[in-house]
Amino acid sequence: MADSNILEIIDLRTHFFTDEGVVKAVDGVNLTVPEGESVGLVGESGSGKSMTAFSILRLIPDPPGKIVSGQILLRGQDLLKLPERQMRSIRGKKISMIFQEPSTSMNPSFTIGSQIEEAIRFHQEGRASDVREKALAVLRSVKIPDPRRILSQYPHELSGGMLQRVMIAIAISCEPDLLICDEPTTALDVSTQAQIITLLNELRSQRKTSFLFITHDLGVLSWICTYAAVMYAGKIVEYADIRSLIRTPRHPYTRALIGASPRLDCDRDALSSIPGTVPNLIEPPAGCRFHPRCGRAETICSSQTPSLKEEERGHWVACFTERNGDGAENA
């Protein structure tokens, strides 16, 4: 891993206290985002990716959710210990977020301009005319045609792709250090997806912003990320740079996930699927949470929980079957 990390998540646990029981949506997540890099967080629906992201900004709906333990270090400062007031100056200024569905993430009652300007004005000092100029500048930087006209339009007058550009414009308007993207292309059609990814890549190289990119699409992942973490049932099961993760996946779940993704460069009749479903997070399976669906499960897998170990330089895996003789540890 790189020498300096902008974000370091240590043993994060976010639980939801429901009538049916405690849902352990995020259960001991360790994750680092190196300065200036783009880290992907990939997994099936319900694996806890988005909840990890929401935990970073402390936007977990409470009740029923609660961050029960762990540390989230932004350049060494633990966000979980900050008073709410200070946390608000982090949100949107140091860490911004863009969301899955641009059409529902913009307030329908306000113009695009007033929503961008509101964000700029909140975090930065400046005269009204400066704020407007700044809003136009960020709209230009996300390549929106005719930005002056867009400022006076309402969200319902724009297409999904345009709205996502506006969302990105708002997110980068205060030049954040870290941008969290929560499946920003999922709700868009494929050609728009490509445009948005290209835009995000450009912004990253121009502005040196670090990314945490949440997706369930391995294609998108390999396009934008330099590192990737695979998440399963509230835990990180594998972390590596993107090349070795795609080429030499070590965790059986990652392999299955890659096997289930369509590829243009190889000829396959059918995609493989992973047997079973994502486990119930109220009472997750004992031991490794993937073992009921894993083809290589051994006896140890159902009794003890593997922790994330650096199996190769920079390649971290949480799996017993990948280990050579160092045995199990209790977690």
Added chain:
Amino acid sequence: MTRYILGRVIQMVPVLFGVLLLVFSITNIIPGDPVLLMLDVKYSEKEYKEMQAYLGLDKPLYIQFYNHVKGVLKGNLGKSIRTREPVTKKILERFPSTFVLALAAMLIVVIVSIPVGVIAALKQNSKIDYICMIGAEIGISMPIFWLGIMMILLFSLYLGWLPAGGRGEPPDLLHLIMPAFCLATPYMAMTARLTRSCMLEVLRENYIVAARSRGFPEWQIVLRHALRNAMIPVVTNLGLQLSRLLGGALVIEVVFRWPGMGALAYDAIMERDYPVLMGVVLIVAVIFILVNLVVDLSYTFFDPRIRYDTRKG
């Protein structure tokens, strides 16, 4: 926009004609003869015929209706059977009282129930929420005439704080408190509940989470981002309620002897003074339609997705 308003005004014509026809029919169907009320207990056949002709009630019904409509079109609502005064004059005398009462009640509804609804939503499932919603439940359940009588018993007879009825000479605020509050009660309760549920719904929207992710303080999110969107259905409902308030005012005006149009209509029914009754109903219908038009137009302010003209965006 102008086109839209014009269209709506033209639509009023058939509606008002229907109202006239309906009220005219009802006054003729219900038992009671205005002619008899005008005569002594002992009267001759000749006296009856004369009085009937004097009141214009000897003609066939369709002629009576035709004459009535003709009068209305000329702005003449006829004369009271009882006092022979022009109905228009009577209504104009009474209208300000009802207007003040309805406006005061509406103000109470808006000032009390919207904050109550918002607070209940923000503190969902807390003690405050339960107290507010139980209060609203009680408010909806009580018939207003009963509430009015109970308030008179408590505040006028027992405690002696407030006058029991009338508007005061000259009209003062003290006389307004009880009738306005009483009239407002069921609408306060409904509006508070509606505000709460709309607010809860809006607070779960993605754009609220997105606004939070930008670091805005909670009050800004609630008052700027959530309230405006939550108000759209509440405003619709307030508009409908304002129209219904006029109906509620009838009961309240009778209970508190408030000299408004409601009391006028009540007396007109009791005295079989049909021209007065028809006049009041017509005016209430006009107000009802105009209020609804204003409410529909106010949507454009609250919800930019609604436009009444086909201008290209």
